[in-house]
Each structure stands twice: as C-alpha cells, then as structure tokens.
Amino acid sequence: MISCDKAAIICNKTQYGEASFMDKLKLKFHLFICKTCSAFTKKNTKLTVLCEKANLHALSEKEKLKMKEQLQHNS
C-alpha cells in the first residue's frame, strides 16, 4: 500500500510520462480506494491537457541571459 504523498508524486510523473509500470499499477490500485487522490489525478490530468491546448512557449535560460547582457550593454 502506498501513501497519498507517494501517489501524488507518481501522478505527477505520469503527467510527464515518466512513471514506471509498477508505479502506475500501484497508483491505479491506490486511486481505487482513495477518493481524494482520484479527484487530484483528474484535476492534474486536466491541467496537462490545458497546458498542451494553450500551446505555450518559453525562452531558455541561455536566451534570457543573453537578453540581460544586451540590455545592460545598452543602458
């Protein structure tokens, strides 16, 4: 039996496709008996869907560093 904390971590890993098969099995079993965690999993999955749907873009740290340097040069 795994704890809810452990279940939440596995659930997060699942969102990024990084949970192992055994982990997923444990999670499924836990969700079967834990209402709170299944509600959390549902919301968490929705968040992943929303993030994908929004088609977000971000700059890498390197690019930001370059921006900062250029800004300092100019000011």
Added chain:
Amino acid sequence: MAALKFTEVNKNLQLIKSNSVTFVNQKKKMTAHQLQPDSWVDLYADYLFNYAVARVSDAEIAKDLVQETFFAGLKSAKNYKGEAAERTWLIAILKRKVIDHYRRINSNKGKAEVRMRYSSSSDSEGDWLEEQVADPFSMLENSAIENEELGSAIYSCISKLPKKQAQVFKMKTIQGISTEDICNELGINPSNLWVMIHRARTALMGCLNENWY
C-alpha cells in the same frame, strides 16, 4: 441560427466581463506601480515571448521583438506614469512592435494587397461570393481565441509562483527538458524536483480553478 449566434455573443460577453472583473481586482491590489528594469527579463520575458509567438509565428522574430520591447521600455521609462502595471505597460509596447513588424515586412505597397484565390473550376461559376462568406458553424476561430486567453491565464498564474518553482515548471512542462538535465542544470536531486513540480501544479490548479475547470 440567429438564436445560436445570440447565445454565442452572450457567452463571449460573459467571458469579457469576468476577465475585466479580475483585471479590476488586480488593479486594486496594486496601488503604486514602479518600474524595475533589472527584473524584467526574469519576470516578463516568457510572457511577452508567448504573446509575440502567437502573433508572428516565428520564434526568432518573436525573440527580437521582445528584446526591442525591453529596449524601448528602458528608453521611455521616464514617461511611465505608474497608472498601469509594469506587465501591462510592456505588453502595450510589444503590441506596437508587432504592428511595426508587419508594417516593415509589408513596406512594398504590392505586398499589402489582399489577394483572394478563386477556384478555377467551372462548376463553381457564380458562387465566388458565397465562398468568401464565413462559415457560421466554424468554431475554429473561437477556439484559437480561447486558447490564447488560456495561455495568458496560465502565465499569470505561473507569475504568482515562487521563482524556483516557476522555473522548474516551465523547463519541465513548456520546454520539455528531461528530469536529469534539469537536475544537472539547477543542481538539485530528482525528488527535490518532483516536490517542486507538485507544489507548482497544485498552485496552478487552484489558480486556474475559477475560470478554466
């Protein structure tokens, strides 16, 4: 069909209303606005970049526009009256930059012409006007607008997170960097990372809860 349109308009109106209410609330919270150019890149670069990419659909150009926005912001910092929040002010500048960009690439008069393509098949002779009419049942445009609102909603929520959490979440979710690489770059261990991800996701769920679930 008229009824359908009406409900759609109504829905959009409500959306606008709820957005403006949150905006007013945000405005009330912040009383005195000040510019802090040193933290601009950390705080707003991603948000502005996301906004620009949606409009010019080219990452390189979008990056340049964001950079230009920061330069322009620095240059006209003395004109900042503190009425709008820093981010709103920067977005307003970026908006002008995007418009300027399109003006630049369309500087030849010929390029600015709107060209319509008529299908050459003789079957549709005489139907050319009907073809240009917008399809009232198409939800494509609507969902594009909604997705953009969703994007800025997510970014507003991310900006409320602690800096480290926001950074980890962005690297993992948006840039899709592997766990190992992030750990190496930030000097943390994987269980640390997952705890941060967990906190960030929980906070985001709470923040997006009102409008998007």
